[in-house]
Amino acid sequence: MNSVAEVLMVIGALVAVVAGIGLLRFSTPYARFHAAGKASPVAYFIAAIGAGIQLGVAGSAYLLLGAVAMALTLPVGVHLLFRSVHRTTSSDHLVVDELTG
Amino acid sequence: MTTLAICGFVIAGLCGAWRLLAGPSLPDRVIALDVTLISLMGAITVDAARRDDTTNLIMLVVLSIIGFTATVSASLFLERGLAGGGPSTAMETVVAETPPVEGAASRPLDSDDGGTNR
Numbered sequence: 672m673n674s675v676a677e678v679l680m681v682i683g684a685l686v687a688v689v690a691g692i693g694l695l696r697f698s699t700p701y702a703r704f705h706a707a708g709k710a711s712p713v714a715y716f717i718a719a720i721g722a723g724i725q726l727g728v729a730g731s732a733y734l735l736l737g738a739v740a741m742a743l744t745l746p747v748g749v750h751l752l753f754r755s756v757h758r759t760t761s762s763d764h765l766v767v768d769e770l771t772g
Numbered sequence: 773m774t775t776l777a778i779c780g781f782v783i784a785g786l787c788g789a790w791r792l793l794a795g796p797s798l799p800d801r802v803i804a805l806d807v808t809l810i811s812l813m814g815a816i817t818v819d820a821a822r823r824d825d826t827t828n829l830i831m832l833v834v835l836s837i838i839g840f841t842a843t844v845s846a847s848l849f850l851e852r853g854l855a856g857g858g859p860s861t862a863m864e865t866v867v868a869e870t871p872p873v874e875g876a877a878s879r880p881l882d883s884d885d886g887g888t889n890r
Contacts, residue, residue, distance in 0.1 A: 673822070677773035687811055691787025694807055703791075705793055707803045711810040715783070718777065718814045722821035730826040734817065736867060737832030741810070748806065748843030749805050753838025755850040756799045 672725060679721025687714035700756050708749035712741055774822040778815050785811035802846045809839040
């Protein structure tokens with residue numbers, strides 16, 4: 672197997688582990704959402720680039736389709752979760768609060 | 773090397789599953805489900821590259837859209853169920869005029885108690 676593809680997939684797995692650790696260790700829901708909503712799609716994108724190098728054009732089309740679907744939908748979902756947390760819990764500890772109109 | 777990559781994605785998925793079981797609040801469980809799904813997607817990707825087989829790759833799109841649907845429906849349910857009581861077409865005014873629910877407001881935001889208040 673192509674060594675560049677292997678290295679990219681391992682880097683993606685390491686970023687995914689970092690996302691999991693952040694999800695476990697951070698203390699507030701906002702911090703956990705940041706760790707989960709930013710690091711995990713990046714992990715998938717890096718691993719998809721590596722797998723696309725290995726798989727050629729036909730596999731890369733599927734991988735690109737999955738990556739585009741994730742890049743379009745995941746930020747929307749995480750933003751909705753942020754908003755639901757903001758509306759259902761106390762937000763006194765926030766320094767900048769742009770959602771409270 | 774690919775075994776190492778799959779192990780990394782599995783570890784990330786297990787972290788997400790732990791947060792899914794233990795997470796103190798419902799939004800934590802929802803985002804943990806997202807992380808678990810994305811780790812599964814990464815593992816499928818690495819597995820396809822390892823076996824040089826593109827059969828399973830269409831599952832990536834399906835999993836991504838399922839995750840999005842789950843997140844959006846769960847977060848809308850959270851806002852409606854906890855903020856106003858009952859479905860509402862004017863959610864903004866309901867949220868603005870209703871004080872937060874007792875259980876939601878009295879719990880400190882950073883109470884990471886390991887999920888004992890399930």
